[in-house]
Amino acid sequence: MLCLPVVQGQSLNEAISECPGTITGSTNPTQIHLQTADEPTAMTVMWATEQRGDAFVEWSHSGGEQSTQGNSYCYEHDMAFHMAQMTNLPLGEEITYKVGDGNTWSNEIKFSTINPASDHFEWISIADHGLSSEGQDVSEEIIADTSAQMVTISGDISYSDGNQNVWDEWFDIQTPSMMKIPWMTAAGNHENEPITGFTGYEHRFDMDNTAESEGFYYTRQVPGALLVFMSTEHPFTTGSSQFTWLKNVLETANTPESREASPFVIVYGHKPMYSSNSYHGSEVELRNALEQLYVEQGVDLVIAGHDHFYERTWPVVAEKPLSEGLDLAVIPSGIAPIHLVIGVGGRAAYEDLDEPQPSWSAYRENSTYGWTRLVYDDTSRSLSLTHHRTDGTIGDSFTIVYGMVLESDEGGGFLGLPGFNSLSTISALIGVALGRGRFISGRFDDESCSVE
Numbered sequence: 001m002l003c004l005p006v007v008q009g010q011s012l013n014e015a016i017s018e019c020p021g022t023i024t025g026s027t028n029p030t031q032i033h034l035q036t037a038d039e040p041t042a043m044t045v046m047w048a049t050e051q052r053g054d055a056f057v058e059w060s061h062s063g064g065e066q067s068t069q070g071n072s073y074c075y076e077h078d079m080a081f082h083m084a085q086m087t088n089l090p091l092g093e094e095i096t097y098k099v100g101d102g103n104t105w106s107n108e109i110k111f112s113t114i115n116p117a118s119d120h121f122e123w124i125s126i127a128d129h130g131l132s133s134e135g136q137d138v139s140e141e142i143i144a145d146t147s148a149q150m151v152t153i154s155g156d157i158s159y160s161d162g163n164q165n166v167w168d169e170w171f172d173i174q175t176p177s178m179m180k181i182p183w184m185t186a187a188g189n190h191e192n193e194p195i196t197g198f199t200g201y202e203h204r205f206d207m208d209n210t211a212e213s214e215g216f217y218y219t220r221q222v223p224g225a226l227l228v229f230m231s232t233e234h235p236f237t238t239g240s241s242q243f244t245w246l247k248n249v250l251e252t253a254n255t256p257e258s259r260e261a262s263p264f265v266i267v268y269g270h271k272p273m274y275s276s277n278s279y280h281g282s283e284v285e286l287r288n289a290l291e292q293l294y295v296e297q298g299v300d301l302v303i304a305g306h307d308h309f310y311e312r313t314w315p316v317v318a319e320k321p322l323s324e325g326l327d328l329a330v331i332p333s334g335i336a337p338i339h340l341v342i343g344v345g346g347r348a349a350y351e352d353l354d355e356p357q358p359s360w361s362a363y364r365e366n367s368t369y370g371w372t373r374l375v376y377d378d379t380s381r382s383l384s385l386t387h388h389r390t391d392g393t394i395g396d397s398f399t400i401v402y403g404m405v406l407e408s409d410e411g412g413g414f415l416g417l418p419g420f421n422s423l424s425t426i427s428a429l430i431g432v433a434l435g436r437g438r439f440i441s442g443r444f445d446d447e448s449c450s451v452e
C-alpha cells in the first residue's frame with residue numbers, strides 16, 4: 001500500500017541516506033508475496049532483499065512469456081523492498097513467475113488468477129495474527145490449504161509495534177502461502193506503530209501499484225462478492241473522504257444489476273461496531289458513523305477483529321436483532337448486516353464477556369484460536385462461512401442465501417429483498433422481523449415481492 005511519495009523511484013542517494021543498511025548483503029529475494037490489483041488480469045508481486053537492486057518479474061502462461069521491471073525502495077529499515085506487476089494475465093489460469101534483480105532470481109512459483117465469473121470461490125479470513133505459537137498454528141493451516149484463493153486480514157497483522165524485524169519474520173513465515181495466493185489487508189491499530197506510524201505497513205503491502213494511492217481503503221471483486229476494505233484507523237465520519245468513498249462504493253454495489261451479477265457485499269475493517277467482549281467492546285463511534293449506511297446499502301457481512309475472540313451477530317440494526325423466524329444455520333440475504341469479530345488469529349484471547357449475552361449476539365466463544373473459511377457457490381447463490389478452530393473442530397457455521405425471502409404472515413407479502421434503500425424500509429423490516437416474520441426458501445421474484 002504505497003501512499004508516500006518517497007517510496008517509488010527513489011534515487012540511489014536517497015536510498016543510501018535513508019537505508020544505509022541496504023548497500024550490502026544478499027540479493028536473494030525473500031518475503032515474496034502477491035497482491036491483487038484493481039484489474040483481475042493483473043497481479044502485483046512484492047519482495048525484499050538485504051541489498052538494494054533492480055526489480056524484475058518474469059512470468060509465463062498459455063499465452064507466452066513476458067517480463068517487466070518494477071520499483072525498488074526502502075524506508076527506515078535495513079531491508080530493500082521491490083514491487084512489480086504482472087499484467088494481461090488470462091483469467092482462471094495458472095501462471096508461473098519468478099522475481100529478482102536480473103542476476104539473482106527466486107525459484108519459479110505458480111499461482112492461479114482469480115476469474116470473477118467463476119461459479120465457485122473460497123477464501124480464508126483472519127484477524128489479530130502475530131507470531132505466537134497459536135498464530136503459527138493458524139499460519140501452518142493456511143499454508144497447508146489447497147482450496148483458498150485468497151486470504152484477508154482484518155488488521156493487527158504482525159504486531160511489529162516498532163520493531164521492523166518482526167515484519168520480516170512474519171512475512172518469512174507466511175511466504176509459502178503468500179507467494180501463491182494474495183493476502184489482502186485492512187489496517188488495524190497495531191499497523192500504526194510507535195514513532196513510524198503506518199510506514200511499515202505502507203511499504204510492505206500494496207493495493208494499486210502506484211505511489212498516488214487511494215490510501216487505506218479499496219475494493220476487490222471476487223466471484224459472487226465485492227470485498228470492501230476500509231480503515232477504522234482513519235477518519236470515517238460523514239464528510240471524511242473515506243465516508244464519501246464508502247458511500248459511493250456501496251451504492252454502486254447495491255444496484256439491482258450489481259447484485260444480480262455479484263450478490264454479496266462484505267466489508268473488512270479492524271474495529272467492530274458490535275462486540276460483546278468486555279476488553280474493547282462495540283465501537284460506538286464507528287457504529288454511529290457507518291451503520292446506517294451499511295444498512296441502507298444492504299451490506300451482508302462486516303468482518304472485524306480487535307477483540308480477541310469470535311462472535312457473530314444476528315442481522316442487526318441499532319442493537320435490534322432481526323432474528324425472528326431465523327435459525328443460526330441458514331439466513332436470507334438482505335435483512336440487515338451480520339457483524340463478525342474474528343480476532344482469534346493467534347493473539348492472547350480476551351476471556352471476559354459482557355453478561356448476559358446481548359440479544360444481537362448470535363454466537364460467541366472466547367478461548368479458541370483459528371480462522372474462517374468463506375465459500376461462494378453460484379449455483380445456490382449462497383455464501384457460507386465456517387469458523388475453524390486450530391484443534392480441528394468447527395466453532396460456528398452459517399450460510400447466507402441470496403434470493404431466499406422472508407414471508408410475512410399478513411397478506412402474503414415477501415420480505416428480505418437483496419439490498420434495500422430507505423429507512424422506512426428498515427423500520428418496516430424491524431417491525432416485521434420482530435413481530436411476525438418467518439422465512440421460506442425460494443428464489444427472489446420481482447413480481448411477488450413487496451416490502452411493508
Ligand SMILES: [Fe+2]
Binds near residue numbers: 128306307308343347
Ligand atoms: Fe489485536
Ligand SMILES: [Fe+2]
Binds near residue numbers: 189
Ligand atoms: Fe486491534
